[in-house]
Amino acid sequence: MATTQQPNAVQPMLTDLYQISMAYAYWKSGKHQDESTFDLFFRKNPFGGEYALFAGLEDCLKFIENYKFQKSDIDYLQTVMPDYIEKEFFDFLLNINMNDIKIYAIPEGSVSFPRVPLLRIEGPILKAQLLETTLLTLINYASLVATNAARFRAAVDPSKKFYELGLRRAQGPDGGLSASKYCYLGGFDGTSNVLAGKLYGIPIRGTHAHAYINSYQNLEELKNKELTDRITGESRPFVQLCLKYLDELGPILKVLPDQTHKGELAAFIAYATAFPSGFLALVDTYDVLKSGVPNFLAVVLALHECQYEAVGLRLDSGDISYLSLEVRAKFIEVAQKFNLPFIEHLTIVASNDINEDTLHSLEKQGHAVDIFGIGTHLVTCQRQPALGCVYKLVELNGIPRIKVSQDIEKVTIPGRKDLYRLYDTNGKALCDLMTKTDEPAPIAGERVLCRHPFFATKRAYVTPTSVQCMYKLYWANGQIQHALPAWHEVRSFAQQQIETLRKDHRRNLNPTPYKVSVSDSLHLFLHKLWMSSVPIGELA
Amino acid sequence: MATTQQPNAVQPMLTDLYQISMAYAYWKSGKHQDESTFDLFFRKNPFGGEYALFAGLEDCLKFIENYKFQKSDIDYLQTVMPDYIEKEFFDFLLNINMNDIKIYAIPEGSVSFPRVPLLRIEGPILKAQLLETTLLTLINYASLVATNAARFRAAVDPSKKFYELGLRRAQGPDGGLSASKYCYLGGFDGTSNVLAGKLYGIPIRGTHAHAYINSYQNLEELKNKELTDRITGESRPFVQLCLKYLDELGPILKVLPDQTHKGELAAFIAYATAFPSGFLALVDTYDVLKSGVPNFLAVVLALHECQYEAVGLRLDSGDISYLSLEVRAKFIEVAQKFNLPFIEHLTIVASNDINEDTLHSLEKQGHAVDIFGIGTHLVTCQRQPALGCVYKLVELNGIPRIKVSQDIEKVTIPGRKDLYRLYDTNGKALCDLMTKTDEPAPIAGERVLCRHPFFATKRAYVTPTSVQCMYKLYWANGQIQHALPAWHEVRSFAQQQIETLRKDHRRNLNPTPYKVSVSDSLHLFLHKLWMSSVPIGELA
Known part of the structure; x- marks a missing residue:
C-alpha cells in the first residue's frame, strides 16, 4: 500500500x-x-x-x-x-x-x-x-x-452553491487536500475530492467528464435499452422514450432532432440508466444549444415518464452568462409546454475557469447559474x-x-x-x-x-x-x-x-x-x- | 506519532x-x-x-x-x-x-x-x-x-548557486515537499527543507533567522567567551579578539566601532562558537553596512586567528544589487589590508523576495551575489x-x-x-x-x-x-x-x-x-x- x-x-x-x-x-x-x-x-x-x-x-x-x-x-x-x-x-x-x-x-x-x-x-x-x-x-x-x-462565495447571491474542483491543479496531493478542507471552511458547500470527503466529512459531488460523453459514438452501442419504472417496477423502453421526446422537443427548441449528436445522447442515456435519480449531464461536448440541451431534455422527459426527477446540467465552456440564460429560457418553455414545473428549476452548474472577477461580472451581466464548480483559480489563489x-x-x-x-x-x-x-x-x-x-x-x-x-x-x-x-x-x-x-x-x-x-x-x-x-x-x-x-x- | x-x-x-x-x-x-x-x-x-x-x-x-x-x-x-x-x-x-x-x-x-x-x-x-x-x-x-x-536558474550566470526556501509559503506540508523535490530536478542545488533532504537525498542548507540575532542584546549575555584553536587546541579569548578586530576595522570601513549593534555582534559570536567552520551570518537585522558587515568581518578575522575559515553572509532585505557590490568592495579592501585573500571571496547569499524578473534585472545592473535563496515566488509559481x-x-x-x-x-x-x-x-x-x-x-x-x-x-x-x-x-x-x-x-x-x-x-x-x-x-x-x-x- x-x-x-x-x-x-x-x-x-x-x-x-x-x-x-x-x-x-x-x-x-x-x-x-x-x-x-x-x-x-x-x-x-x-x-x-x-x-x-x-x-x-x-x-x-x-x-x-x-x-x-x-x-x-x-x-x-x-x-x-x-x-x-x-x-x-x-x-x-x-x-x-x-x-x-x-x-x-x-x-x-x-x-x-x-x-x-x-x-x-x-x-x-x-x-x-x-x-x-x-x-x-x-x-x-x-x-x-x-x-x-x-471572497468567491461573497461575490454572488447567497442562494448559490459552490463546489471546489481544484485537486488536479493544486500543489500535489496534500496541496489538493488542504485546498478542499479550507475552501469548505471559507464557505464552499463541498468538493469533488473523494479523499477530502472521507477524511474530513466534507460533502462530495461529481458527475462525468467530456471523455465519458466521447466514449459513445451512437445509440447502437447501448447494451441496455430499458429502464425500470421507479414506482411500478415495470420495464420501460427507455431509448425509444428518449427518441420520442427528442422528436417532440424539435419544434419547441427549434432544432432538427436528427442533428443532435447521437453519441452524446447515448452517453446521457447510459448515465441516466446508472443514476436515474441523480441525472446531471455535461452538455457542452458538441454544441450546447443545438445538441446538448435537446438531448438532455429528451432524457429528462423520458426519466419523468419512468417517474424519476432529473437534477440538471453542467456547462464547462463558452459564455456562461449567455448560455445559462438561454438554457433557463428553454427550461421555462419546455416546462410550460409539457406542464412540468420542475423542469423550469432544473439545476444549472457552471465550471468554466471561473475566478473572482468572473463571478462579479456574471452578477452584473445576469446569469441563471445555481451552482459554481471552481478549481484552478481558487486553489492556486492566482490573484495572490x-x-x-x-x-x-x-x-x-x-x-x-x-x-x-x-x-x-x-x-x-x-x-x-x-x-x-x-x-x-x-x-x-x-x-x-x-x-x-x-x-x-x-x-x-x-x-x-x-x-x-x-x-x-x-x-x-x-x-x-x-x-x-x-x-x-x-x-x-x-x-x-x-x-x-x-x-x-x-x-x-x-x-x-x-x-x-x-x-x-x-x-x-x-x-x-x-x-x-x-x-x-x-x-x-x-x-x-x-x-x-x-x-x-x-x-x- | x-x-x-x-x-x-x-x-x-x-x-x-x-x-x-x-x-x-x-x-x-x-x-x-x-x-x-x-x-x-x-x-x-x-x-x-x-x-x-x-x-x-x-x-x-x-x-x-x-x-x-x-x-x-x-x-x-x-x-x-x-x-x-x-x-x-x-x-x-x-x-x-x-x-x-x-x-x-x-x-x-x-x-x-x-x-x-x-x-x-x-x-x-x-x-x-x-x-x-x-x-x-x-x-x-x-x-x-x-x-x-x-527558468530562475537560467536567468543568471551558471556559476551561481540556488537554494529553495519556500516551505512556509507552499500549499501546506506536502506542497512544500513537492516544491523542494521538483525545484531540485529543475536545477536548484538544494533546499532548506529538512524532510525533503531526508526523503529524497537533496542537499540541505540553512543558518539563522532575524529572531536569532534579536535574541541577543549585548555582549554581556555571552556565557562562553572563548574559542578553541582549530589546530593547537589552545583556548583563545574569542570575544576580546572580535572586539580588537572591530576596532581595527573601524577606519577601514569608515564606521565607529562602538556604533555597531553589540547584540548583533554577540549573536554572531555565539553562532561562530557553535559553527566555527560554517560561519555564515545574517547581516541585515540592523544596518547592513554600518553594523552587520563590520561585526561580521570582526568575527571572520577572529575566527581566522583561531585558524577557522568563515563561509560568508546573507542579505535578506534592501537593494541586493547595490548592497552586494558594496559588501564585495569592502571584502576586497579588508582582504588587502589584512593580506587575507580568502576574505575577498567570502560567499554572499541573497534571499529577499526574489522572482525571475529580479534575477534578470540583477544580471543587468550587476551584483556580487554567489548564492540565491528563493522561496515564495518559486514555489507558488506566482507568474503562472x-x-x-x-x-x-x-x-x-x-x-x-x-x-x-x-x-x-x-x-x-x-x-x-x-x-x-x-x-x-x-x-x-x-x-x-x-x-x-x-x-x-x-x-x-x-x-x-x-x-x-x-x-x-x-x-x-x-x-x-x-x-x-x-x-x-x-x-x-x-x-x-x-x-x-x-x-x-x-x-x-x-x-x-x-x-x-x-x-x-x-x-x-x-x-x-x-x-x-x-x-x-x-x-x-x-x-x-x-x-x-x-x-x-x-x-x-
Whole structure:
C-alpha cells in the first residue's frame, strides 16, 4: 500500500534547516531555556481586501501534540550537520517535546487583520523557534485559500452553491487536500475530492467528464435499452422514450432532432440508466444549444415518464452568462409546454475557469447559474498565491524585543500583548485593540483611546457596546486546553465571523480600511523602544 | 506519532468523485472493458516560455503500482453514493488493480511541449479513467515548479548557486515537499527543507533567522567567551579578539566601532562558537553596512586567528544589487589590508523576495551575489500558478476519438500516436513529430514532411541528423518496466535536456517558437475526423 511508502509530512523534520542550526547555537551557548514570546501574524490583507479568515489552528495543535523526532531523523541530521556538533545535542533533540510551550490563539475561523498576532507562542526559545516553519506552513496556505473561498462565495447571491474542483491543479496531493478542507471552511458547500470527503466529512459531488460523453459514438452501442419504472417496477423502453421526446422537443427548441449528436445522447442515456435519480449531464461536448440541451431534455422527459426527477446540467465552456440564460429560457418553455414545473428549476452548474472577477461580472451581466464548480483559480489563489505570515520574537526573559526596519510595515510591535475586538450596538466590529498583557482590558460602555501603532496623529476614542477578548490558551502543560470544534462548526463560525464585519469592510472594490489599533500605553512603549533601537544617522 | 493520524494522500481515493460516478456508469452499461487510449498533455507552455520540464513520472508509477482501494474506502463510498448503486460494483472496485493498464511516457526530466502527450495510457476505459485526476495532480505541479526552477536558474550566470526556501509559503506540508523535490530536478542545488533532504537525498542548507540575532542584546549575555584553536587546541579569548578586530576595522570601513549593534555582534559570536567552520551570518537585522558587515568581518578575522575559515553572509532585505557590490568592495579592501585573500571571496547569499524578473534585472545592473535563496515566488509559481495538463480520450476499441471545440487550441489530436524528436548536426532539437502508431518512424538523414496539426499551410521538410523515439513503455503486466533512475540522475538528465534546446527557444523574452508537428498522414487523418465531427452551421 502506498500509505507505508511515504511518511506523513506534518512532523518536526518538516522545517527549515536553520531552525536546527539555531537550536544548536542556542543549546551550545546555554541559552536554550531563555523564556521567549513569539508572535505569528501577517502584514497585509490578501486579495486587496480588508480581512483574512484565520485557519490551520487545529493542524498546528495536533502537530505540537505529536512533536517527536524519530531515531531515523536524528541519524539523518548527524550525517548532514558538521561533525563537530556535540553528540549530546542530538540526544537532547531526540527527547524534545512541547510540554513547556504555551500557545495562545484566536479561534480558528475568526476574521483577522494585519499585524494582529494570530498565535502568541511562549516558552523556551529553542523550542519556540523549532516550531516556526511548520506553524507558518500550516497557517499560511490554509488561511489564504479559506479567505479566497470566502471572497468567491461573497461575490454572488447567497442562494448559490459552490463546489471546489481544484485537486488536479493544486500543489500535489496534500496541496489538493488542504485546498478542499479550507475552501469548505471559507464557505464552499463541498468538493469533488473523494479523499477530502472521507477524511474530513466534507460533502462530495461529481458527475462525468467530456471523455465519458466521447466514449459513445451512437445509440447502437447501448447494451441496455430499458429502464425500470421507479414506482411500478415495470420495464420501460427507455431509448425509444428518449427518441420520442427528442422528436417532440424539435419544434419547441427549434432544432432538427436528427442533428443532435447521437453519441452524446447515448452517453446521457447510459448515465441516466446508472443514476436515474441523480441525472446531471455535461452538455457542452458538441454544441450546447443545438445538441446538448435537446438531448438532455429528451432524457429528462423520458426519466419523468419512468417517474424519476432529473437534477440538471453542467456547462464547462463558452459564455456562461449567455448560455445559462438561454438554457433557463428553454427550461421555462419546455416546462410550460409539457406542464412540468420542475423542469423550469432544473439545476444549472457552471465550471468554466471561473475566478473572482468572473463571478462579479456574471452578477452584473445576469446569469441563471445555481451552482459554481471552481478549481484552478481558487486553489492556486492566482490573484495572490501566498499570504506571507511571519513569526517574530517580541520578548525574551521578560525584556521586549523589536525588529526595526526602514520599511515601517516591517517594524514589529514588541512585548507580550493581548487582543480585544470592540463592537458597536449592531454587533459589528469597530476595531481591534492590542494592549500590553499587564494593562486592564477595555470595558464595554467605557471610552478607550485607540491609537495607530506607528503614526502618532492617528488616534480615536472608542466606546464599545461590547468587548471580546480574542485569545484563548489552546496549548499548555502538554495538552490541548479546549475540545476542538467539529469541522462543520468551524465553518459555521467562520460564516458568522464574516457577518460581524460591516459591508463596507467586506466589499470587493476599495473596501473601507478596518482599524487595528494599540492602547496608548502600548503605543508609547513601542515608540520608546523603537527610538532607542535606531541610532541617529549622520548625513555627510 | 503524527504519521499514524493522516493516511498518505497518494491513493485511489485522491480523485474527483466523477471518476467513480463514471466508473459505475461504465460498469453498469457493460462498457468498462472497452479498450481505451488516453493522452495526458498540456496546451500552453508556462511562464511565456517555449518549453516545460516533464516531472512527476516516478510518483505516477508508484501510485499505479500500489493502486488499491481499502475496505474503509468502499465503506465510505457506499455512504455517499446513491443507495440504488449495485453492491457488486463496490466488490468490483475493491478488487481493482492496474495490471492490464499500459503506460507509455517520455522520460522524467525531458523537455516537453504543448500538445505532445507526456503519457499515453492504454487499457480498459474504467481503469484508465480512474487514473485521471491523480496522474494530473502528480504531474501538473511537479512539471510547473521544475520548469519555474529551471527558468530562475537560467536567468543568471551558471556559476551561481540556488537554494529553495519556500516551505512556509507552499500549499501546506506536502506542497512544500513537492516544491523542494521538483525545484531540485529543475536545477536548484538544494533546499532548506529538512524532510525533503531526508526523503529524497537533496542537499540541505540553512543558518539563522532575524529572531536569532534579536535574541541577543549585548555582549554581556555571552556565557562562553572563548574559542578553541582549530589546530593547537589552545583556548583563545574569542570575544576580546572580535572586539580588537572591530576596532581595527573601524577606519577601514569608515564606521565607529562602538556604533555597531553589540547584540548583533554577540549573536554572531555565539553562532561562530557553535559553527566555527560554517560561519555564515545574517547581516541585515540592523544596518547592513554600518553594523552587520563590520561585526561580521570582526568575527571572520577572529575566527581566522583561531585558524577557522568563515563561509560568508546573507542579505535578506534592501537593494541586493547595490548592497552586494558594496559588501564585495569592502571584502576586497579588508582582504588587502589584512593580506587575507580568502576574505575577498567570502560567499554572499541573497534571499529577499526574489522572482525571475529580479534575477534578470540583477544580471543587468550587476551584483556580487554567489548564492540565491528563493522561496515564495518559486514555489507558488506566482507568474503562472497552474500548468493545466489535461487527460483526453483519443481512441476507443480501435476507433479514434476527437474532442472538437470552437477554440482550436482545445481540439484534440485523435488516435494512438508515437512521438519523435528530430535533431540537427549540433545535437539541437529541430522539432517534435507525432505519427500514427502504424506509420514507419522517421529515419536519420531522410527527409520527412512535418506539418502543423491544424493549419494546412504551415509545413516544412526536415532532414534530421538524428531521430529519437521519445516513448518508453514504463508500466505493463502489473510491473514497472524500467529501473527508475536515482533522483540526482533525473536532475542531470533534465539539465542535459535543456541544453538540447537552441538558445533562442530558451530565452526569456519572445523566445522563438519550437515546432510541434504531425506527420502528413496524421494531419490528414485528424482533419478528416474533425470535418466529420462538426456539422455545417446554418446562419439564419
